Amino acid sequence: MRRSEVSLGVGLGVMAVVMLTGAGRQSDVWLFLGRFHPTLVHLPIGILLLAALLELAVRTGRVPALEPAAPVTLYLGAWAAIVAATAGLFLADWGGYPVAVLAWHRWIGVGVAVTAVGLCLMRRRAGAGPRYAAGLGLLSAGLVVGGHLGGTLTHGEGYLSESLPASVRRVAGLVPKDALAQRSIDGLDTAAAYQALIQPILDRRCGACHNPERKKGGLSLATLEGLMAGGKDGKVILPGRGEQSELIARLWLPPGHKDRMPPDRAIPIAEAELLRWWIDQGAPAEAKLAEIDRPARIERVLDSYGLSDLPSGIFTLRVPAPDSTAVAAARAAGLVLRPLANGSHFLDVDARGALARLDLLRGLGPQVAWLDLGGTDTGDSVAATLGGFPHLTRLHLERTRVTDRTVVALAELPYLEYLNLYGTRVTDAGLRPLAGLRRLRSLYLWQTQATRAGADSLKRSLPRLAIDLGGTVAADSMQPAGTSR
Ligand code: HEC
Structure with missing residues (x-):
């Protein structure tokens, strides 16, 4: 057995150890190593897809001279996959990511690393036969699907389909974009600002770690009651005083500060502004958006949400039928x-x-x-x-x-x-x-x-x-x- 094959085996072994011992681990060292994953992950995607293309160019007889490059590229890609997947395993328990998407992403990532190593060995032993070609096809599919799920974890559900042109959305049977915006505007006119704007932000940005099952810091942010009850250190919001509220203060801490929330990612400034504004307004449970004072700063934030044309405030009023x-x-x-x-x-x-x-x-x-x-x-x-x-x-x-x-x-x-x-x-x-x-x-x-x-x-x-x-x-x-x- 060659030295290079042995070293690949060792790499897979390290990855397996991280996978088995890492579950639930949340140390700073792990987070530090994990932070490299989103960057590193581009390497195996690029290198392994290149390996597949090289094989294609050689097998179809187009550029036979590339023959020696193919196994070398595959070998480098296998290493890149091992390193990127291992970094990903460090990160997984930190992000507060959606559980199902994360599970698939994790298994596909590990699967890609193992498959790439397997293909290296197969090519050296048995040459580039049909089974090898099938394996390479499977590997490419894994890279595409795994990469897409990774994008979903980083950017949220639908980050790709959201920006599809209207015609493609129609063919794909997706809801038209205008309808998406429309729905929330209709809702805002009748729904409470808290329900329509605030709770969705808390769900999206904080829900993974602050829910009734997983109350980090003793705090659940899944309901208004949980939000008002606070965490193990007491109240997290002071109605009317956004700036002084613990929940807001933590959003603005510098990255890397141990009390910063959410720990590993940033919340968009527009959303942080909305949270503070709502608390400044006294954290009302029922008030409609049209009824609460909206300074220019907040109007701009609402614009960025596509809510620039709020329906007339009068529609929130109940007037009697005309005589x-x-x-x-x-x-x-x-x-x-x-x-x-x-x-x-x-x-x-x-x-x-x-x-x-x-x-x-x-x-x-x-x-x-x-x-x-x-x-x-x-x-x-x-x-x-x-x-x-x-x-x-x-x-x-x-x-x-x-x-x-x-x-x-x-x-x-x-x-x-x-x-x-x-x-x-x-x-x-x-x-x-x-x-x-x-x-x-x-x-x-x-x-x-x-x-x-x-x-x-x-x-x-x-x-x-x-x-x-x-x-x-x-x-x-x-x-x-x-x-x-
Ligand atoms: C990845 C998991 C995770 C996410 C996401 C997250 N938190 Fe936390 N949060 C924690 C952990 C862990 C603690 C406990 C820290 C401690 O005990 O010092 C905590 C504690 C807190 C506390 C202090 C509670 C107390 O009384 O001690 C507040 C406030 C808080 N988080 C707000 C938020 C907000 C707001 C968001 C969303 C914008 C958020 N967190 C997102 C993990 C998370």
């Missing part, structure tokens, strides 16, 4: 009233044909959500009437006689999302009161006396607001102004 006699009277006077959505109690009102009878809407104050007064003779006297529509989300005042006096009254309308003031006499001074309207997304100021400086100053308070000053949309707006509802 049918009031609706009939308004319609008879020429006002056009439509339900905002099928089954919704909110109304879309077009008052352009019956401006004089605006008073007929007084009994429908809570229900008026959209109002169109564009191009009418409306002046500042309308301000008092608008104050009676607390749930206005969309307001057309373009080409009317309103001035800054009316805009000041609008600052009292917290649900306002769309405001068209094009062709009015509004100035920069009139914009200032709007700074408190954090749901405002679209503002039209074309042909007014408002300036770029005034618009920029408002955007500093409302970074997600798109302002149209005429033809152009203010830079970094989230949606093209003309197309938002």
Whole structure:
């Protein structure tokens, strides 16, 4: 037996010892060695696939001169597989990885190392026959599947399929991407922020080690009760004080610090921000996302989640059905009233044909959500009437006689999302009161006396607001102004 074969045998032996003694082990030395796995693992994948390609090139008679390179490459690949798999065994018990995926990944990794060594011996003894070729095919398949599972462990389930183009997703029978985003948005409108955003982060990042069966540090993060109960050292969150909460403090410790959580991997900053924000808000169990204060910083995080276009806050409100006699009277006077959505109690009102009878809407104050007064003779006297529509989300005042006096009254309308003031006499001074309207997304100021400086100053308070000053949309707006509802 050759020296090289004996050494491969020794390598496999070391790997077996690590595998048998390593279960459940969590020492710093092991973690240190394990950290090399994600880098090392690329070597056997590359080298062994190259060995298979070389054999193919030689066997098909294309490049016979490569014949001597094939066994050498296979030998190097076998060593790389042993080293990478052993490093992986060091890491396995540290990651808090999904158990089933990890088990398959581990066995395939070990299997690849053993198979590669077996093929080395086989080739030297019996040459490159059909059995050898079959073995090499199996080895290549193992590398691909094992590598993919490794990617799933590192990046999470579906990290590959997530970025597939829509057409491929359809053929593969996967849920369309838009539908994925849509589902969570629908949920956020009705579900509690904790349930929709916070618990999923804890499940994904902490669940493997902090669950009812495996309570590391005496802490389960699988439920709100567990989170509130804390760990062996007491409470881990202080409602209203995110920064001082143990749970948050540990996320920001430097890598390698023994108290850092999660121990072996980082949590994305966006998720850490969300956790802190939720605790800052008092760690509410039931509050809906639309009801909690969302500073610009958090809006940006929600953007990165694809939640930039939260549905109107009014849909979280329960208003009574509009009074049918009031609706009939308004319609008879020429006002056009439509339900905002099928089954919704909110109304879309077009008052352009019956401006004089605006008073007929007084009994429908809570229900008026959209109002169109564009191009009418409306002046500042309308301000008092608008104050009676607390749930206005969309307001057309373009080409009317309103001035800054009316805009000041609008600052009292917290649900306002769309405001068209094009062709009015509004100035920069009139914009200032709007700074408190954090749901405002679209503002039209074309042909007014408002300036770029005034618009920029408002955007500093409302970074997600798109302002149209005429033809152009203010830079970094989230949606093209003309197309938002
Ligand atoms: C790989 C396993 C693992 C993961 C994943 C993990 N932890 Fe831990 N966590 C531990 C271990 C082990 C301890 C106990 C450390 C000790 O006893 O000092 C601990 C302790 C804690 C404690 C202290 C509890 C106490 O009262 O002493 C907090 C807080 C904590 N983890 C938060 C988190 C958060 C938040 C996450 C997710 C972002 C997380 N951990 C993810 C393993 C993990």
